[in-house]
Amino acid sequence: MISSIVQLTKTWRGRFILAIVASQLAIPLHYYVRHRDPHDERFAWRMFSPMRMSKCQATWQRDDQPLNLGGEFHEAWLELVERGRFTVIEAMGAELCKRYPGARIRVSLDCTYLDAPAEHYGGYDLCQVPEL
Secondary structure, three states: OHHHHHHHOOOHHHHHHHHHHHHHHHHHHHHHHOOOOOOOOOOHHHOOOHHHHOEEEEEEEEOOEEOOOOOOOOHHHHHHHHOOOHHHHHHHHHHHHHHOOOOOEEEEEEEEOOOOOOEEEEEEEOOOOOOO
């Protein structure tokens, strides 16, 4: 097998194929090495992890009053919030800050997990703080 790989590296096509295969292995590792959102699992080989089964409940407020997002955003976005996707929550917060200039938009997130204790990510002012 090693001799086959050595033969493959002797041609430009072989080096190109090896580069493509190596990139397909390296790109998903980005989520293990450098990620800030533990709920973000977009690669198929991670779909079976317990994190995929996490459930989160977001509480949104505008100027300390409850905010119902049912009519504000598409259902797909709301489902991603239920999975706890921080980047989606930040994008929704940025959009709400544009829609309601000068308002104080806050979100709290309570998540339950299959293999870990529940977590509370709380009280982020999305118009002031760019990251969760």
